[in-house]
Amino acid sequence: MTTIRREVLTLPAAALGTDNPLPPLRPLDEAHRIDDRDRAALPRDMARQIDYEPLRSLLPVRIRDGYDRTRPPGRIEALVIENDRLRATVLPALGGRVASLHHKPTGRELLYTNPVFQPANFALNGAWFSGGIEWNIGATGHTTLSCSPLHAARVPAPDGSQMLRLWEWERLRDLPFQIDLWLPEGSDFLYAGVRIRNPHERPVPTYWWSNIAVPEERRVLAPADEAWHFGYERRLRRVPVPLHDGADRTYPLNSTYAADYFYEVPDARRRWIAALDAHGHGLVQTSTDVLRGRKLFVWGTGPGGRRWQEWLTEPGTGGYCEIQAGLVRTQLEHVRLEAESELSWLEAYGPLDADPDGEWHTVLRGAEERLETALPRAGVDAAYAAWKPHADTEPGDSLATGSGWGALEVLRTGWKLPGTPFEESTLGDAQQPWLHLLRAGYLPEPGTHEPPGDTLVARPWRDMLETAPATPVTEYHLGVAQWHAGDRAQAERSWERALATAPAGWPLLRCLAVADQEGGHHERAADRYAEAFDDLCERRGDDERWTAVTAALGREAVEALLAAGRTADARTVWERLGPAVRARGRLRLTEAGLLLAEGRHEEARAVFGDGFEVADLREGEEAIGRLWARLCPEPLPTRLDFRMRPDGD
Template sequence: MAIVTTIRRDAVTLPAAELGPDNPLPPLRPLDEMHRIEDRDKDDLPRDMARQIGYEPLRSLLPARVRDGYGRERAPRELDALVIENDRLRATVLPGLGGRVASLFHKPTGRELLYRNPVFQPACFALNGAWFSGGIEWNIGATGHTTLSCSPLHAARVTAPDGGEMLRLWEWERLRDLPFQVDLWLPEGSDFLYVGVRIRNPHDRPVPLYWWSNIAVPEECRVLAPAEEAYHFGYERRLRRVPVPSYDGIDRTYPAHGVHPADYFYEVPDGRRRWIAALDEDGEGLVQTSTDVLRGRKLFVWGTGTGGRRWQRWLTEPGTGGYCEIQAGLARTQLEHVRLEAESDVAWLEAYGPLSAEREGEWPGVVRAAEERLEACLPRERVEDAYAAWRPCADTEPDEVLAVGSGWGALEVLRTGDKLPGTPFEEVTLGDAQVPWLELLRSGSFPEPRRVGPPGETLVAPHWRDMLETAPARPLTEYHLGVAQWHAGDRAQAVRSWERALPLAPSQWPLLRCLAVADQEAGHHERAADRYAEAFDDLCRERRDDGETWTSVTAALGREALDALLAVGRTEDARSVWYRLHPVTRERGRFRLTEARLLLAEGDREAARAVFDDGFEVADLREGAGAIDELWARITDEPLPAHYDFRMRPAM
């Protein structure tokens, strides 16, 4: 007898690192995003692709915060999970971690269809830092991994199109100010998990839109997609068209055949069914397909080189096998953003399930046979019908709340008075971060803090900036206004706002730090160093050493001050900052690396080398960053030790 589809609460226990506090400094500059190309490289691309690559790239991470407080010490920890299952499939979802589908288990064969990471280990891959590997992740916002990678989403039980139960995830994406939802359901007896996605633009202006569904699968596979060509993107930041499956004499559809990390964006012909599959040596694996709106398909590989292998071990547990990613997105490549018109939405349906097909042989025949197997298991027409049946259900109001996300959506709904059927952002979800902005909305005045502390988060959308401009010009208001103006590209006015606030501000270091960033961006590096030194002095006079907040802000400002002072050769001032960091901060890997830089700048090459010999791990090392190998090369001519080798591109 068929088992009725159910949704239940559960927990997943994993060796897990703590996320730690967010960086309290506003991110006036984006983290270095690897997926960029030079303008000259756009000349050889299709016109629509080149246009979308240049369409409103991200200027900053604001209003999001950088998440860099995590480490690499793991201990058993329970993660809240929601499980949706029928008699064929069981999907395990982590609502507190971006709604990640951590597992998709096929009961008849006893097979896990995804790469299921045996640990939870954040690393610096998301647009705002913390990200983790494995499962299916929902990427919305801008080129890169979403800022919601390690954040909670709202979740609820909803009636599915067939009358059963459906799991709804939703949140307000803050980089582009867009509400979105992800609906997951399993029809009775189905071998496929259906996923309906809707993104709404409630604004009176067009908005750049980005979406990729990223699916981690074991890398010992062959990846199939209906394409004869792909756009190859490597970490040398070049985008070029290559044949599929082979170029340079190597079949690149086997992830283990490449040396360096790389993206392959498949050129699926118009009118062809959209799908991608990863099959193991026995021809068993996972297939993902969708309605045609989700146009792009991609393979990401880590490669067999030293750096790629090091990253694999960094993100998971050594000895547990590697992974690659198959992906599906709204555009042909992840370098593009598409246009979502004012007061409109976009929606599509995805399906995930098992596929058994022959993977070896000539490419056209292998792809054709796999597509025929997919059609037999899940006809294209059935996917279209499922989408048509789901679309009216996207507005169905939730029956039971299962998890709670942020209060930012509730704040926006209060501001506009809009109703968003199907995705309620209730006022009860408002938290401390939203309280001052709610007062600005209701009274026209931004509240000054009752006690000294780091400023809260800044909202930067035009409507909030307008409110700040008309609010009484008190120091904290001017601070937030300057951040919003900086985000809008009005840097001169931002500087004026910060400078106006300085004489009356009880805390000067937040303003001095912003002015220091402005000096750096304008090329005034000596003045930036002066302001950073002054800001750190002011913070040290004000800070309290009895809490996580002060420790994290001291670490964040100290790190930036050290970089600025070392950049202009002021080693004595840098050493002064170093001595005033908290002892626990100085022991973190990021600061051990900085200590080696400081020692080298002071002329003590032997002591700098000793820092490397003692060993350290930079928990928040950025994807593609060269800080470790570049410093090593300044210290010694010896080969870089393997445990420090995170290089992701061939030597230039």
Template sequence: MTTIRREVLTLPAAPLGTDNPLPPLRPLDEAHRIDDRDRAGLPRDMARQVDYAPLRSLLPVQVRDGYGRERRGRELDALVIENDRLRATVLPALGGRIASLHHKPTDRELLYANPVLQPANFALNGAWFSGGIEWNIGATGHTTLSCSPVHAARVPAPDGGEMLRLWEWERLRDLPFQVDLWLPDGSDFLYVGARIRNPHEHPAPTYWWSNIAVPEECRVLAPADEAWHFGYERRLRSVPVPEYDGVDRTYPPNSTYAADYFYEVPDDRRRWIAALDEHGHGLVQTSTDVLRGRKLFVWGTGPGGRRWQEWLTEPGTGGYCEIQAGLVRTQLEHVKLEAESEVSWLEAYGPLDATPDGDWHTVLRGAEDRLEAALPRADVDAAYGAWLPYADAEPGERLATGSGWGALEVLRTGWKLPGTPFDEDTLGAEQRPWLQLLRAGSLPEPEHHEPPGGTLVARPWRDMLETTAATPLAEYHLGVAQWHGDDRAQAVRSWERGLMGLRGSEGPAADRWPLLRCLAVADREGGHHERAADQYTQAFDDLCARRSHGGDGGEETGGDARWTAVAAALGREAVGALLAVGRTADARAVWERLDPATRARGRFRLLEGELLAAEGRTQEARALFDEGFEVADLREGDESIGLLWARLDDAPLPARHDFRMRPDGE
């Protein structure tokens, strides 16, 4: 019989550290943008969905950039769902990722199971890790829930057994979702029932891609003769499948540079994608037709792609590629989910044995015949029909707890969401100030000069902030919410009122740096770079004063880690703003006041190199490369290391620093 049990998975893992406490006010540094030259040639429905509600801000989510690259053995809570054929291992504290899918009769791992847990800057909000099957919801990119907990529980399955339900509240779009893992007795396929709800009285943009990591020594099959090719040069164009520029791109090692291939699956074809090794063994994913899109992502064989592969795992462990399935043809599109509606579908994952090599259409027919014999298309549709009545089944034994954000929204609205309860007992410290605002109409003042914490920016919360007492803290949060709503002039006025309210005040409310930093960002975004540099200098001065006589103070403690994170984040922004206007002496003054442990981090070693170069101390800047550093939170597509190197040396960029993911000159 199918069983669900708890287990502990031990992996070398880098800790996530402390989240960045500063609100992410600047525009997204997102690589997935289309060059305007390609827009006119897109199909009309694709162009409409590309332009529909692209994500412009991470708020209310905070950036997760406190991790490093020092890995130690760590025990991870896992949930295992298993029958006599398959064993799926799920990590509920890490977005509900399926870390392993093991086929027992053949003793084969069907996924790329990463032997380490190494966060890297690929999620929309930073920390992400590679391997397994992840559930990407929210907006173009890897979900903000990549390294966050989700709720998990047992629920009844259609065949009388049990399913494993995962659910959470997605904060970028304010939508609840669920993923039900169902493994019928004797089945070679793991069924996944997924549902996204829109309980609001207005339409909401939504997005979904199931992302499956598989070993890259394979051939990827999907029922298509053309694909939309997207690379880091930001061009989206139609290309033939399997050959493009004289090379068969369905073999991942044949691509030089990192790229996406979004397959154009005809409307009347079954939705499926498979990755088969040289012996014809591998994984197939199929679904009901709602999950329309299929994609292949390759890292490429160029030095940048290989370096990223090493960066995300350990050298010598083998590379991987990704096969994916989504609601639309490309990941640059978003779907309108009408008010008080939902979208749902069923996926199936299992082994496939078929001939991988040969004529494309012959290979596709053979693989599709094998898939139909193993799991008929009609059976997938029938399984979806059988699952749907159980999507509302109330969870039984709770196996993991996610965040309290869903509970806060349910308290605010009174929504009934059968099958995905967001219970009041999941509310925590992050929700506490907003619970007081909801119930008492006021925000509690922070204690001991604590950083102000995250801001809720949805319109109902902004309305509450506009009617609460106009304390400096309330003005700070109101300004953040107004900024998110593109009411930037009002945001600046709110922050300025907050500063005026602090004049002459003492005690916990007297911290000026959060408001000054917001005004600095506003000035920088508005092109007032000198004034932004002044605001950053004042903000950092105020922060240092608060830390020296207030706050947690003294030696570093667990609580003081927040202040270390604040100083690091604010100091990094301040140095960058000061360098942008040529004020190297002021930038050096900020640098010298950062904690030694902060200055030793790779990100700050790179910043030091930029500071030394600006001071004309190029030999010292060049020496940093010889000493070695690793920028743990280097962003996907970030070329800052190469740009600094080019200022210091005419030699080729050293391989350990080469993360370039596009052809030179593009």
């Protein structure tokens, strides 16, 4: 029978650190956007779904950029679900990631397993790590829950054994979701029943992609003759499968640059994707038809892709690619989830043995026959039908606790969500001010030496802020909510009103400075950043939260002052950051730019010679290469080459 037990993984692990306390007011920096030239050639339904409410802002989520690249031995809590054939290791505190899927009869690991925990800036809100099976909900990109805890508990499975339920409240779209994992007795396949619910009285855009990391020395099979190719030059175009530009792109190592291949799976075909090694052994993922899309992501063999592979793990540990499954054909699209409705499907993951080499259609036919023998298509549909009545079963033994945001929403609305309880006991410090607003009608004043807490921006919370007493803390949060809603003029008025009586002006001045930058008023933005940083220096404490504030605001202030040509003022801010903050990799990059602006080229070059590492370097970011090109004519050193497109220099 299936068992579920606790386990602790010990591995080199970087600490996540403190989240960035400044609300992310700027437009979302997302690489997955397409050139307008390609829109006219897209199928009508794809174009409509690409244009359907793409995410514009990370609010109310915070940016997670407090990690570094120091990896002492660390302990990570895991839940292991196991039958006589498979052992799945799940990390509930890290987005419910399936870190390992071990096939016991053959002794094979079916996934790419990362030997370290190293956050990198790939999630929508920053911290993400590579390896395993990840569950991406919310909007185009890696979920904001990549490195966040989920609720977990035991639930009876359809066959009478045990099922592991994971659930949380996704805050970008305000949607609860669940993932039920179970291993039927004697099965070679891990089942995942997934449900997303929309409890609102209005439609909501939603998104889902299951990303599976596998070793890159594979051939990837999917039942398609065409794919939509997307590269970091932001072009989306239809290409043939498997041969494209003179190479068989179903072998990940045949691509030079990082790229997505979204397979055009015909409507009548079974949904599946597999990655097989040279001996024909590997992993297959299949699902009910609701999960329509299939994709291959490759890093490529170019220097940038190789550098990213090393960056995300340890040099010499082998590379990976990703096979993926989603609700629509591409990750640029969002699905309309109707009011008071839900969306559910079933996925299965297990071993597949088939001949990977040869003529494409012959290979596909052989693999599909093997898959049908191992797990019939009708069997997947039957497993889904058997699971669906159990989706509402209330969980029993609690195994892990997620955030309190779901509990806050349930208290506000009175929603009944069978199967995914968001208990009041899960409310934490972040939710307490909002619970006070909900029950007492006003926000409590923060402590004298407290940075502002999390902000809520959904319409019901904005309405409560508008009717609450107009204290500085209320006006601050109201302005953020108004900004998120697109009412920028009113947001600025709220922040300006609060400045008159606020005990600390820096949070409001920083918001107004961002508003000035977005409005093209760079000199005024520089003035406000300088004033905000001066005010912060008079009030800041010495704990981790204040260090995070100093680093975030100091960096923004230096960059704003440099943009306005005020190099001396930028230097003044830099000198007041303190040695520990200045030593951070991102700030070392800022320092090199400051030195260059001061005309101190050799000193700027020396910063690169020191070998700094920008821990939160963004996927697709080219700031290092651009700055290097301004400093010297020599080629970009390999250790600094993170370029993900042909002209990314």
